[in-house]
Amino acid sequence: xxxxxAPAAETQAAEPQSNTSRDELLQYYRDMLLIRRFExxxxxxxxxxxxxxxxxxxxxxxxxxxxxxxxAKEGDKRITSYRDHGHMLACGMSARGVMAELTGRxxxxxxxKGGSMHMxxxxxxxYGGHGIVGAQVPLGAGLAFADKYLGNDNVTFxxxxxxxANQGQVYETYNMAVLWDLPVIFVIENNQYAMGTSMKRSTxxxxxxxxxxxxxxxxxxxxGMDVLAxxxxxxxxxxxxRAGKGPYILEVMxxxxxxxxxxxxxxxxxxxxxxxxxxxxxxxxxxxxxLLQGSHASEDDLKAIDKEIKDIVNDSAEFAKxxxxxxxxxxWTDIYAxxxxxGSAEEVA
Ligand SMILES: Cc1ncc(C[n+]2csc(CCOP(=O)(O)OP(=O)(O)O)c2C)c(N)n1
Ligand SMILES: [Mg+2]
Numbered sequence: 001x002x003x004x005x006a007p008a009a010e011t012q013a014a015e016p017q018s019n020t021s022r023d024e025l026l027q028y029y030r031d032m033l034l035i036r037r038f039e040x041x042x043x044x045x046x047x048x049x050x051x052x053x054x055x056x057x058x059x060x061x062x063x064x065x066x067x068x069x070x071x072a073k074e075g076d077k078r079i080t081s082y083r084d085h086g087h088m089l090a091c092g093m094s095a096r097g098v099m100a101e102l103t104g105r106x107x108x109x110x111x112x113k114g115g116s117m118h119m120x121x122x123x124x125x126x127y128g129g130h131g132i133v134g135a136q137v138p139l140g141a142g143l144a145f146a147d148k149y150l151g152n153d154n155v156t157f158x159x160x161x162x163x164x165a166n167q168g169q170v171y172e173t174y175n176m177a178v179l180w181d182l183p184v185i186f187v188i189e190n191n192q193y194a195m196g197t198s199m200k201r202s203t204x205x206x207x208x209x210x211x212x213x214x215x216x217x218x219x220x221x222x223x224g225m226d227v228l229a230x231x232x233x234x235x236x237x238x239x240x241x242r243a244g245k246g247p248y249i250l251e252v253m254x255x256x257x258x259x260x261x262x263x264x265x266x267x268x269x270x271x272x273x274x275x276x277x278x279x280x281x282x283x284x285x286x287x288x289x290x291l292l293q294g295s296h297a298s299e300d301d302l303k304a305i306d307k308e309i310k311d312i313v314n315d316s317a318e319f320a321k322x323x324x325x326x327x328x329x330x331x332w333t334d335i336y337a338x339x340x341x342x343g344s345a346e347e348v349a
Contacts, residue, residue, distance in 0.1 A: 020228055022291075022294075022296040022297070024070070025287055025290055025291055025294075025296055026291065026296070026297065026305070027070075028063075028066050028067075028070065028227045028228075028287050029284065029287045029288065029291060029302070029305065030305055030308075030309065031062075031066045031069070031089075031090060032062035032063060032066050032227065032283060032284045032287065033284060033305065033306065033309045034089055034095070034309050034312065034313070035058060035059075035062045035065070035066070035085070035086040035089050035090065036059055036062055036284060037309050037310060037313045038085065038089060038095055038098070038099070038313050038316070039057045039058055039059045039085060039086070039258075040059070041099070041313045041314075041316070041317055042055060042057065042085065042099070042102055043055075043057060043258070043262070045099075045102070045103060045317060045320075046262050050103050050320075050321070051102045051103055051104075051116070052104060052115070053115050053116065054082065054115070054116055054117060054131070054261055054262075055102065055116045055261060055262045056082050056083040056084075056116065056117075056260065056261045057083075057085070057256070057258045057262075058083055058084075058085055058086035058087075058256070059256065059257045059258050060191070060254065060255050060256045060257035060258070060277070060278075060282075060283075061083075061086065061189060061191060061224065061254045061255070061256055062086060062227075062283055062284065063224055063225055063226060063227040063230055063254070063283035063284075063286075064086075064159075064187070064189055064224045064230060064252045064254050065086045065087050065090040065091075065159075066090050066227055066230075067224075067226075067227040067228070067229070067230025067231040067233075067234055068157055068185075068187065068230060068231070068234040068250075069090045069091055070227075070231040070234065071231055071234030071235045071237075071238050072091075072155075072157070072234075072238070073154075075125065075152065075154040076125065076154050076155050076156070076157065076238075077125040077126075077127060077140075077143045077144075077147070077154065077155075077156040077157070078091055078125065078126055078127070078156070078157040078158075078159070079126075079127040079128060079130070079136045079139055079140045079143060079156065079157070079158055079159070080128070080129070080130070080136060080158075080159035080160070081130055081131075081133065081136060081159065081160060081161060081164065082116065082117040082129070082130065082131045083161075083189075083256075084116070084117065084119065084128070084129045085098055085102075085116070087126065087159065088109075088119060088121070088124075088126055088129075091121075091124045091125070091126050092124050093109065093119075093121050093124050093126060094316075095312050095313060095315070095316035096315065096316045096319040096320070097109045097119075098119065098316070099316035099317055099319065099320040100112065100316075100319060100320040100323045101114060101115065101116070101119050102115065102116050102320070103320040103321070103323075104325060104326075105320055105323035105324065105325060105326075106323050106324050106325065106326050106327075107319060107320070107323035108320075108323070109121060110334075111326055111330060111334070112323075112325060112326040112330075113326055113330060113334065114129070117129050117130070117131045118131075127139065127140075127143060133160075133161070133163060133164045133167065134160060134164040134167035134169050134170055135169070136158065136159075136160065137158055137160055137164070137167075137169060137170050137173045137186070138169055138172070138173045139158075140156050140157075140158025140173075140184055140186075141156075141158070141173045141176060141177045141182055141184050141247075143156040143158075143184075144156040144158075144177065144182040144183045144184035144241075144247075145180065145182055147183055148180065148181070148182055148183060153183070153242045154183065155183045155184065155185055155238055155241040155242060156183065156184045156185070157185050157187055158184055158185065158186050158187065159187045159189055160186070160187070160188060160189070161188070161189055161190070161191065161194060162188060162189075162190040162191065162192065162193075162194060162199050162203070162208060163193075163194020163195070163197070163202070164194075165188050165190075165203075165208045165211070166202065166203060170186075171211075171215070174186070174211075174212060174215040174217055174247070175215050177217070177246065177247040178212075178215050178216050178217050178246050178247055180246075181244060181245065181246035181247075182246060182247055183241035183242065183244075183246075183247075184241065184247045184248075185234075185237045185238065185241060185247070185248050185249075185250060186212075186217075186219075186247060186248070186249045186250070187250050187252060188208050188209065188249065188250070188251045188252065189224070189252055189254055190208060190224075190251055190252060190253050190254065191254045191255050191256045192255060193256070193260070193268070193269070195260045195264075196260065196264070196265075196267070196268040197268070198268065198269070207221065207251070208249075208251045209221050209249050209250065209251035211249075212247075212249040217246070217247050217248065217249055218240070218248055218249070219248065219249030219250065219251065220233060220236075220249075220250065220251070221251045221252075221253060222250055222251065222252045222253065223253055224252035224253045224254035224255075224283075225253075225254065225255070225277075225281040225282070225283045225286065226283065226286060227283055227286070227287060230252060233250055233252075234250070236248075237250055255274075255277045255281070257274055257277070257278060288302060
């Protein structure tokens with residue numbers, strides 16, 4: 001079905017760039033598809049009882065992280081909420097390690113002891129995975145503080161939802177981040193719902209990017225179903241932060257196709273609403289159309305990519321199933337940090 005343009009209120013971001021190369025488009029297609037297929041597989045494994053506890057899928061929101069990662073450089077950091085699998089895959093963490101963690105296996109990023117909401121990678125500068133709504137926002141400012149202190153030009157992408165945007169700690173963080181000119185990009189993933197509560201029911205002022213104005217933080221709203229628009233807005237925000245001008249807010253308008261978590265009764269919106277977004281605004285379909293219409297790729301090329309992605313995802317599920325559960329003794333490891341700088345604990349005390 002033909003893709004509809006975003007409503008006027010949702011397109012205040014920079015214009016999508018027409019000079020995006022074939023290779024870039026193919027990369028975005030691949031990266032978004034990997035997240036979607038990975039999440040579908042996670043949903044299946046959950047249904048089979050192989051994943052326990054909470055599991056929040058990112059299906060529908062793929063263009064947000066893929067667009068912003070396209071604007072990032074080595075050393076930039078990212079931190080997000082519990083809806084975190086897409087962020088991990090987009091920053092280059094391995095599908096095997098994430099799937100094994102979801103299934104509680106030794107081969108997972110937290111050795112099977114963290115699960116869906118608690119994964120980290122120092123190598124990829126991914127700082128979680130946080131289950132407390134909004135708690136990652138001050139932590140994100142802290143990460144940016146570290147970069148400023150060290151004198152490099154890295155930025156921190158601090159992701160949170162429309163629901164989290166009503167939390168007090170977000171505004172305390174805004175104030176400190178702007179006061180100290182911290183290189184932090186506050187990315188509000190506005191998927192229009194906080195669990196079963198729509199923005200319309202929870203929030204009178206619905207332009208969340210504008211809330212930075214009171215603190216002196218610039219911001220803009222972006223069409224989050226258009227990966228090129230997200231990338232363009234991300235580049236603008238990144239340039240602002242790297243230039244030492246302090247924080248920036250991006251409100252990315254997106255939509256989750258699945259329930260809040262795996263145990264969502266889905267009574268707060270109609271099937272038609274979800275179907276309409278899938279049919280008319282899907283971000284992966286958009287890039288697919290750009291590739292085909294611009295003769296950048298044939299149907300066969302895209303089929304080959306689909307197969308490549310399916311193989312990666314199936315391999316991750318096999319790896320997870322074959323990886324053992326953590327040994328009982330692991331209950332007592334990784335509780336306290338073991339590699340603190342020399343003497344730091346004593347000196348502080
Ligand atoms: C401090 C706190 N309050 C409430 C909850 C329960 N809770 C978990 S997710 C959620 C909704 C958050 O919605 P939003 O920020 O829009 O993120 P989304 O799930 O849409 O990505 C709530 C209320 C929680 N985990 N932490
Ligand atoms: Mg939300």
